[in-house]
Amino acid sequence: MELRRWLVMEDRKRYPSDVTDEQWALIGPFLDAWRSRRISVAGRQGEQDLREVVNAILYQNRTGCQWAYLPHDLPQKAVTYYYFALWRDDGTDQTIHDLLRCQAREKAGRTEDPTAVILDTQSIRAANHVPAATTGKDAGKKVPGRKRGLAVDALGLIIAVIVTAASVSDNQIGIRLLDEVAEHTPTVTRAFVDAGFKQDFALHGAVLGIDVEVVTRSDIRPGFVPVKKRWLVEQVNGTLMLHRRLTREYESRPESSVSRTLWASTANIVRRLTGAVTATWR
Secondary structure, X not given: OHHHHHHHHHHOOOOOOOOOXXXXXXXHHHHHHHHHOOOOOOOOOOOOOHHHHHHHHHHXXXXXXXXXXXXXXXXXXHHHHHHXXXXXXXXXXXXXXHHHHHHHHHHOOOOOOOOEEEEEEEEEEEOOOOOHHHOEEEOOOOXXXXXXXXXXXXXXXXXXXXXXXXXOOHHHHHHHHHHHHHHHOOOOOEEEEOOOOOHHHHHHHHHOOOEEEEOOOOOOOOOOOOOOOHHHHHHHHHHHOOOHHHOOEOOOOHHHHHHHHHHHHHHHXXXXXXXXXXXXXX
16 A cells, blocks of 8 residues: 555655645544544455545645546546545544644644634635525625634634525524534633624523623724734634635535535644745745
């Protein structure tokens, strides 16, 4: 298996989105453990190179290409989508992301789980093939498509992500995010939000034991002024936009959009853990 992977990698030129050996050393053990638990009826564990599958997912995330336009030297569309959907449905993408996030927090001298989160939403236009039943129009921003809700920690690492129709209110998305946070990260006791999150959201936070603080923008200083706490989640939204698959809503299922966000965040985390630096396009 290792020899075949080496030969495949030697046969093609490396793409900028490919994981390095150091980065694969962080992701690989999780997928090796996942593969060891999946034995077919014939007693086989599968022979596909999972590193190349991850490279294909990250390539598509970064470039925004369609499934049929994946390069020929990466795994075929059917293979890549099979694993993408499988990891999406069984939660493997979430598990890898969350465990790597814990490592990133420990490396920064923090505890594994945060005590505070910052919430925000972002409306994304949908492509014309996205089912109308899963989309809507953001009444405030006049954006037709879907809305992505994020809860991030003080390091800008994603704690929870929700994707809904753009017509869903920030309040409803915030409540769902708080439920996700309370279920998977019970150490959180504070949440910072903007004025779009109303009283019902704050009351729901109180029921979960999470104190909600609305951070408002100051109009005193002219020009762009980063808002206390909230700038972190806005920075994360900007970083995710570097992954072109996330700049427009292409996925038929909201669950696939969540998975895309997790893979984009995972790529950012392994770069942080390995100290990788990419030359700016500027």
